[in-house]
Amino acid sequence: MHPSHTKVGIVGGGPSGLLLARLLHRSGVDCVVLENRDRAYVEQRQRAGILEQGTVDVLRECGAGARMGREGLVHDGIELRYDRRAHRLDFPALTGGRRVTVYAQTEVVKDLIALQLDAGAPLLFGAQVLDVTGADTERPVIRYTHQGREQTLTCDYVVGCDGFHGVTRHAVPETERRTYERAYPYSWLGVLADVPPSCDELIYAHSPRGFALFSMRTPTVSRLYLQVPNGTDPADWPDDRIWDELQARAALDTPWKLERGPLTAKAVLPMRSAVTEPMRYGRVLLAGDAAHIVPPTGAKGLNLAVADVTVLARALAQVHDTGSTELLDAYSDTCLRRVWRAEHFSYFMTTTLHTAADQSPFDTRLQLSQLDRIATSPHAAAELAENYTGLPLV
Incomplete structure (x- = not known):
């Protein structure tokens, strides 16, 4: 059965949309999540894997932290490599105890989907949103197709968690929004390898040959990245070339061995920054990639999305409980302060570590x-x- 009205219509069933739904459900606020892909696709989308301390705390508090607690890899620092030297940053010592956790976005999404379905809250896969209208009215409308039929969902509020190329951004008139963008002159070649990581913590390597990042998904799966020119075809990078280049870019004056193994996935990721302002127009609100994009160097994309919806969930709960729109009226300004800080940090990490x-x-x-x-x-x-490790949410 398709609902015809809800308090909050959420467009997009990625981590931001699913987490918002979970937070709203716990606050007693009705919502419906519309996701245009099927469940299998959503649960396999490869994205970020570094969770800030605040993100970990939010997931735990909303009941989505059990498997993360068992399987996530807690990291107390990162290593910077440059000029054939290595320097480790001790996060707890530098921040008063804050850490990060390596836990893939795919796993976060699986956990949130299971919670959503167990709670019986509406989550429609294969629901393609066609448009969002009436942003400046009291009842915006989401028009979508599901199981071959066109449907409409009226809402008190619509939240766009459907990414930069989603339809919700276009519910805000062009005259009322502005997007600030920056494109970088390089990309990342990202690979997954069935081999235990060669390091206990992430390595960020500056090299005359270009940047390299050594990360992991699990104790037996490595996640690795190489800076490459824009437009690179992954087919031009056979496995041996990738391993040789990773070894060369992380070279030290002291012995260090890179463990090699079969590569199971290759993809080229463009590097760009974008911020759309404001993040609210009438009763349509933007969150996550629908409002901002960061290059992955600073590990901020997923964490910014979590911060957005945490702030938004509190604001919508206040409306539900008291009728006050004080937090909701401040939503865009509150989030943008953190967004621009994260944009600057991501820019700093990117331009400091990459060689054009x-x-x-x-x-x-x-x-x-x-x-x-x-x-x-x-x-x-x-x-x-x-x-x-992450700035405070507010």
């Missing part, structure tokens, strides 16, 4: 100087650690 094709020796020396500053100054190291 036309980069001058002067530019390279500036990067090395900045990395030396982080390695030798507790203040600079604490600034990086504080941003990496």
